[in-house]
Amino acid sequence: MSCKLQEDRPDWKAYTLGEMDARVRQEAENHVAACADCQDELAGLRVTLDAMATLREEELPRRIAFVSDKVFEPRWYQKMAQAFLRPSFAAAGLIAAAILVHAFVRPVGAPANAPSQAMAQVDTRAIEARVTAEVTARLQNEMAAAVNGAVTKAVADTEKRDDQRTAVLLSATERRYSDAADFLNKQVTRIYALNTGAGVR
Amino acid sequence: MIFREVEDRDLIAKARQGDVEAYNLLVSRWEKRIFNYLLRLVSNREDAFDVSQETFLKAYQNLRKLDDPARFSAWLFRIAHNEAFSLLRRRKPESELSEPRPRDFGGRLLPIELSLAVESALKTLNEDQREAVLLKVYQGFKFDEMAEILECPVSTVKSRLYTALDLLRATLAPAVLRKGGLA
Numbered sequence: 001m002s003c004k005l006q007e008d009r010p011d012w013k014a015y016t017l018g019e020m021d022a023r024v025r026q027e028a029e030n031h032v033a034a035c036a037d038c039q040d041e042l043a044g045l046r047v048t049l050d051a052m053a054t055l056r057e058e059e060l061p062r063r064i065a066f067v068s069d070k071v072f073e074p075r076w077y078q079k080m081a082q083a084f085l086r087p088s089f090a091a092a093g094l095i096a097a098a099i100l101v102h103a104f105v106r107p108v109g110a111p112a113n114a115p116s117q118a119m120a121q122v123d124t125r126a127i128e129a130r131v132t133a134e135v136t137a138r139l140q141n142e143m144a145a146a147v148n149g150a151v152t153k154a155v156a157d158t159e160k161r162d163d164q165r166t167a168v169l170l171s172a173t174e175r176r177y178s179d180a181a182d183f184l185n186k187q188v189t190r191i192y193a194l195n196t197g198a199g200v201r
Numbered sequence: 202m203i204f205r206e207v208e209d210r211d212l213i214a215k216a217r218q219g220d221v222e223a224y225n226l227l228v229s230r231w232e233k234r235i236f237n238y239l240l241r242l243v244s245n246r247e248d249a250f251d252v253s254q255e256t257f258l259k260a261y262q263n264l265r266k267l268d269d270p271a272r273f274s275a276w277l278f279r280i281a282h283n284e285a286f287s288l289l290r291r292r293k294p295e296s297e298l299s300e301p302r303p304r305d306f307g308g309r310l311l312p313i314e315l316s317l318a319v320e321s322a323l324k325t326l327n328e329d330q331r332e333a334v335l336l337k338v339y340q341g342f343k344f345d346e347m348a349e350i351l352e353c354p355v356s357t358v359k360s361r362l363y364t365a366l367d368l369l370r371a372t373l374a375p376a377v378l379r380k381g382g383l384a
Contacts, residue, residue, distance in 0.1 A: 013362070013363050013366055014359075017337060017338075017362075019343065019344055044370055044374070045366065045370065047374075048366065048369055048370040048373055048374075049338065051315055051318075051319055051373050052319050052334075052338055052339075052369065052373075054312055054315045054316045054319060055316050055319045055320060055323075055339070056313075056316050057233065057237055058236065058237055058240055058246070059233070060232060060233065060236050060250060060253070061246055061247070061250055062250070063232075064228050064232050064253065064254055064257055
């Protein structure tokens with residue numbers, strides 16, 4: 001016996017996989033109740049999916065190693081770069097830079113409150129371009145300077161720590177050799193005195 | 202639906218601000234699902250683990266690029282998919298030599314044997330079909346999410362999945378029917 005709906009038979013795979021709309025689902029359920037062909041197909045799919053559900057879930061052989069490692073935290077230069085990119089910092093930088101640039105582009109000797117007629121002659125587009133270029137350059141310079149400064153400081157700190165550690169080790173070694181030399185000298189003197197009778201009464 | 206005291210999206214927000222522990226928690230929530238998906242895809246525990254680790258590392262590095270935190274799972278599986286297929290492409294000649302053949306599961310099977318039969322039957326599918334089954338049957342993604350993960354139309358997703366189900370049904374039928382006492 002074959003399904004009377006033929007090509008229009010319900011999509012039983014979508015049905016069993018939970019991808020069928022509620023309305024279509026209801027229609028399909030009404031149909032399957034009276035269709036042996038569809039009952040067979042549906043039963044076959046359900047049995048297959050039930051069998052697939054027996055697949056064992058495997059445990060990880062070990063935990064994902066990196067997640068707790070501090071090395072995955074942002075490095076100091078990344079944090080610094082992020083700080084520079086924060087909107088508030090960037091906005092403050094832009095405003096400061098704009099004030100500075102404005103001071104440079106204002107005609108020498110012109111009063112800050114020049115008449116509006118004089119201001120109208122200023123090429124606003126050119127000023128805007130210069131301001132943008134200046135702000136960008138200054139931000140880049142400041143960022144580069146900050147990064148360079150931090151790198152220089154980090155290198156200097158490391159060198160200073162190494163020097164201190166070397167000095168301490170050297171001092172300890174010298175002291176140890178000095179003590180050993182004193183001890184040897186005393187032993188040699190004592191043996192010499194015993195052998196020559198010097199100092200022995 | 203499982204209630205979670207802290208939602209994934211909160212953890213994602215914290216992780217984006219550099220909170221490593223928040224990301225650790227995210228990983229602990231998803232690592233088993235990702236590992237099992239990859240294990241069935243690459244068929245090797247060590248490779249699956251390595252690819253899992255690479256997936257979580259890439260996700261961490263690119264967390265800021267995730268537009269919608271509600272789509273985290275699809276996004277994470279997309280990364281896992283890319284990493285897995287990158288590995289599969291690299292070792293293609295080897296896998297082609299050891300192409301699994303359908304096996305006869307005609308005998309009566311214990312539950313553990315049925316599980317192994319399913320595992321073996323999955324290996325008879327091609328990579329695209331197997332991945333469609335993994336994402337739908339074992340990970341519960343909707344068709345549109347699968348299309349997003351696999352970067353292909355929903356029609357392609359359905360075609361791969363439906364073909365895979367027909368093949369699995371044919372491969373497993375003798376075993377499952379005997380097991381269920383239907384034959």
